[in-house]
Amino acid sequence: MAGGFAASGGGGGDYEGKVTAFVIMTCLVAATGGLLFGYDIGISGGVTSMDEFLLKFFPNVYHKEKNLKEGGSQYCKFNDHMLQLFTSSLYLAALVASFAASITTKAFGRKISMLIGGLIFLIGAVLNGAAMNLGVLILGRLLLGVGIGYANQSVPVYLSEMAPPKLRGALNVCFQMAVTLGILIANLVNYGTSTMKKNGWRVSLVLAAVPAVIMTVGAVFLPDTPNSLIDRGQKEEAKTMLQKIRGTSNVDNEFEDLIIASDMSKQVESPWGNIMKPRYRPQLTVAVLVPFFQQLTGINVIMFYAPVLFKTLGFGDGAALMTAVITGLVNVFATLISIFTVDRFGRRPLFLVGGTLMIICQIAVGSIIASVFGVDGLGTFSKGLGNITVAIICVYVAAFAWSWGPLGWLVPSEVFPMEIRSAGQSINVSVNMFFTFIIGQIFLTMLCELKFGLFFFFGGFVVIMTFFILFFLPETKGIPIEDVSRIWKSHWFWKKYMPADENTHV
Numbered sequence: 389m390a391g392g393f394a395a396s397g398g399g400g401g402d403y404e405g406k407v408t409a410f411v412i413m414t415c416l417v418a419a420t421g422g423l424l425f426g427y428d429i430g431i432s433g434g435v436t437s438m439d440e441f442l443l444k445f446f447p448n449v450y451h452k453e454k455n456l457k458e459g460g461s462q463y464c465k466f467n468d469h470m471l472q473l474f475t476s477s478l479y480l481a482a483l484v485a486s487f488a489a490s491i492t493t494k495a496f497g498r499k500i501s502m503l504i505g506g507l508i509f510l511i512g513a514v515l516n517g518a519a520m521n522l523g524v525l526i527l528g529r530l531l532l533g534v535g536i537g538y539a540n541q542s543v544p545v546y547l548s549e550m551a552p553p554k555l556r557g558a559l560n561v562c563f564q565m566a567v568t569l570g571i572l573i574a575n576l577v578n579y580g581t582s583t584m585k586k587n588g589w590r591v592s593l594v595l596a597a598v599p600a601v602i603m604t605v606g607a608v609f610l611p612d613t614p615n616s617l618i619d620r621g622q623k624e625e626a627k628t629m630l631q632k633i634r635g636t637s638n639v640d641n642e643f644e645d646l647i648i649a650s651d652m653s654k655q656v657e658s659p660w661g662n663i664m665k666p667r668y669r670p671q672l673t674v675a676v677l678v679p680f681f682q683q684l685t686g687i688n689v690i691m692f693y694a695p696v697l698f699k700t701l702g703f704g705d706g707a708a709l710m711t712a713v714i715t716g717l718v719n720v721f722a723t724l725i726s727i728f729t730v731d732r733f734g735r736r737p738l739f740l741v742g743g744t745l746m747i748i749c750q751i752a753v754g755s756i757i758a759s760v761f762g763v764d765g766l767g768t769f770s771k772g773l774g775n776i777t778v779a780i781i782c783v784y785v786a787a788f789a790w791s792w793g794p795l796g797w798l799v800p801s802e803v804f805p806m807e808i809r810s811a812g813q814s815i816n817v818s819v820n821m822f823f824t825f826i827i828g829q830i831f832l833t834m835l836c837e838l839k840f841g842l843f844f845f846f847g848g849f850v851v852i853m854t855f856f857i858l859f860f861l862p863e864t865k866g867i868p869i870e871d872v873s874r875i876w877k878s879h880w881f882w883k884k885y886m887p888a889d890e891n892t893h894v
Contacts, residue, residue, distance in 0.1 A: 406635035407555055414633070415550055417606040419562035421502055421543035423599035424509050425536050426570020429688070430716065431592050432475045434578025437708060441589035445522050446471045463765040464836035469829075470522070476828030477526055481533025482540065483821035489541035490814035494659075497612040497620065498549070501542035506604030509535025510597050517594025532596065533821075539603065540817045544801035545809060549613035550633060553868045557730035557798060561723065564794030568723045570599060572716035579709045614643075615806060615870075618650045642868070646806075649870040653807030663808045663815070670882040671803045671873075674861070675812050679820035681853035682796035685746060686846030687788045688827050690715060690781060698778070711778055718782045722789035734865040735795050736857060742791025743854035747847055749784035753777060754843030763839060792853075796820075802864055805873050 435441045442450035449468045493501045512531030519525040543563055551559040577595055581588035614633070617626035626646070630639045653659075663672055698708035726738060756777050761767045769777070797816075804812035834842050862875045862882075876882040 407552060408633060408635040410635075411550055411552070411633040412559070414610060415547050415559040416562055418502065418543055418546050418550070418610055419559075419566045420599065420606055421505070421539040421603050422563040422566030423570040423573075424505070424532075424539050424596075424603060426567035426572075427574045427596050427599050428478060428532055428536065428570075429567070430571035430574025430712075431578065431596065433712065434574065434582070434709060435589040435592050436471060436474065438578075438582055438589050440586070442471075445474070445525060463761065463839045467832045467836040469833070472829045472832055474522075474525065474529065476825045478529045478533035478536065479821045479825035479828060481530040482537035483533075483818045483825065485534040485537025486541045486814045486817035486821065489538040489817075490810045492538070493542050493545065493616075493813075494619070494810040497616045498542045498546040499607050499610045499612050501538050502546070502607040502610070503604060505535045505538030505542070506600050506607055507535075508538065510600035510604065513594055513596035513600055516596065517590050519593075528593075535600065537817060537821065540797075540820070541810075541813055544797050545813050546610075546613060548798075548801045548869055549615040552634065554731055554866050556802060556869065557735070557865065558727050560798045560801065561727045561730055561794040563797055564789075565720070565723045565727060568716070568719040568789060568793070572713070572720050575709070575713040575716040579706075579713055582706065582709055615646055615650070618646050619653065619806065623647070645868070645870050649806040653805070653809075655807070659808045659811035663811050666885045667887055668808060669885045670876045670879070671805075671808070671812060672815070674803050675800045675816045676819050677853075677856060678796055678800050679816050680823055681849065681856065682792050682820065683823035683827055684846065684849040684853070685788055685792050686750065686843070686849075687785075687793070688824060688831070690785060714778070715782055715785050718785050719789045719793075722786035723794060725786075725790040726794045729790070730794070730798070731865060734863045735799055736861060736863050738791045739795055739857040739861070740854060742787040743850055743857065745787035746784055746792075746850045747854070749780050749787065750843045750847030750850060752780050753784070754840050754847065756780075757843065758840035761840065765839065799861070799864065802869055803872055806870065 436446075439450060442453070446468060449471050452468075489501050489505070492504065508531055512528045512533075512535060515524055515528030515531060519528060544560060547560040547563060548556055574592070577592050581591045584591065611629055611632075614626040614630040617623070617629060627639065627643050630643055630646070631637050634642070662668065698711045730738060756773065760769055760773065800816040801813060831842075834845075838845060860881060862879045864872055864875060867875065877886045
């Protein structure tokens with residue numbers, strides 16, 4: 389065990405308890421759900437840069453790339469809508485699945501949603517590895533998307549509800565750490581399988597079954613959260629679980645607050661209709677804009693298509709995959725910064741510092757590419773300039789990894805009161821998946837059309853989102869999850885949406 393904590397409860401008392409080994413292990417196991425999301429993000433770009441995979445499923449792209457030496461724009465050599473659909477179809481399925489996951493999570497608990505997500509993802513991984521034609525390949529991707537929709541809807545909420553207030557940020561960021569580890573593992577797998585003479589891409593795709601098995605088995609043994617147990621009428625079990633995760637029998641204040649929050653949530657007949665009311669306008673805005681902005685940072689330009697992007701910059705096949713591994717390592721280590729600082733310094737400072745660095749890096753990368761390729765896309769990177777570009781991209785990845793990466797999932801998962809939490813998290817996931825789908829589907833086309841201007845495009849959005857954080861997002865550090873709603877009453881802009889009789893629970 390490590391230290392204790394006391395946080396002001398909604399009922400005016402203090403929450404007692406310790407940071408128990410049990411709750412840390414429980415949250416770490418649940419956070420492995422992020423491996424599914426991360427592995428898929430990393431694996432997609434790798435296999436789409438493998439010649440054998442391209443020749444089998446996307447021969448037009450393969451021949452276009454091989455014939456580029458006869459002339460043509462570096463910006464456009466991977467521009468193919470079906471190739472983009474392979475990457476993006478998963479996120480469209482995740483968008484739809486997140487709404488079904490909301491119903492499952494509300495009715496049966498968070499762990500059941502994680503179990504369902506793991507099983508469906510497992511089936512999709514097997515189909516992808518065995519695919520003989522593009523139809524089966526896309527079907528497998530859609531099933532992977534359903535699994536990710538369930539996992540991304542349930543895991544952040546599970547972590548926010550299980551964690552003690554003063555460690556909620558760090559334990560929730562473990563989900564993003566699992567995502568970054570998944571990306572790194574996928575990059576390493578791609579680097580290894582690219583040397584195989586045959587079926588390397590199959591090995592890369594079918595190994596997605598490994599994180600699915602980890603999450604599925606883990607979900608079988610995970611306890612459900614006290615919040616979810618209370619919401620389903622199991623109050624005695626909920627109090628016992630609360631005592632276990634807090635390491636003390638004196639949990640009356642926190643338990644009473646959870647009961648009150650649950651009773652209020654049951655007075656809401658339609659969470660989906662209720663979330664549109666003015667009193668929930670701040671939370672709804674966060675649930676929509678934070679995931680929207682997260683995707684418009686341009687990070688998926690790097691993570692989806694890292695090997696493809698680096699090949700465009702002139703790196704060979706092996707060098708492109710190794711460079712993707714390097715950015716994956718940076719991603720992992722920078723996420724550790726967030727884990728160790730998010731509950732000490734808060735969410736806003738990490739957002740603001742990360743956003744500022746990302747703006748600088750986007751402008752720098754766009755300027756370098758413009759100086760080499762110009763508008764016509766004809767040119768070659770020198771080794772030195774290529775290395776400088778990779779270094780700047782690594783700084784950009786690091787800035788994202790301690791800010792918009794983990795906090796883009798943490799903040800929306802902790803701002804909703806219980807009565808609309810499942811609906812709110814579904815909106816968060818669906819917006820995230822929708823814009824991930826859009827970026828995945830059109831990025832290579834945008835690179836072809838906007839050329840180096842694409843990096844300025846994303847840089848402009850990072851400017852806008854940084855100002856949004858500065859002026860419109862209050863700090864949630866250290867506030868009990870069922871008491872977070874009170875922060876909106878004291879905010880200069882959002883307080884006008886709060887009813888005068890609003891208490892701290894709703």
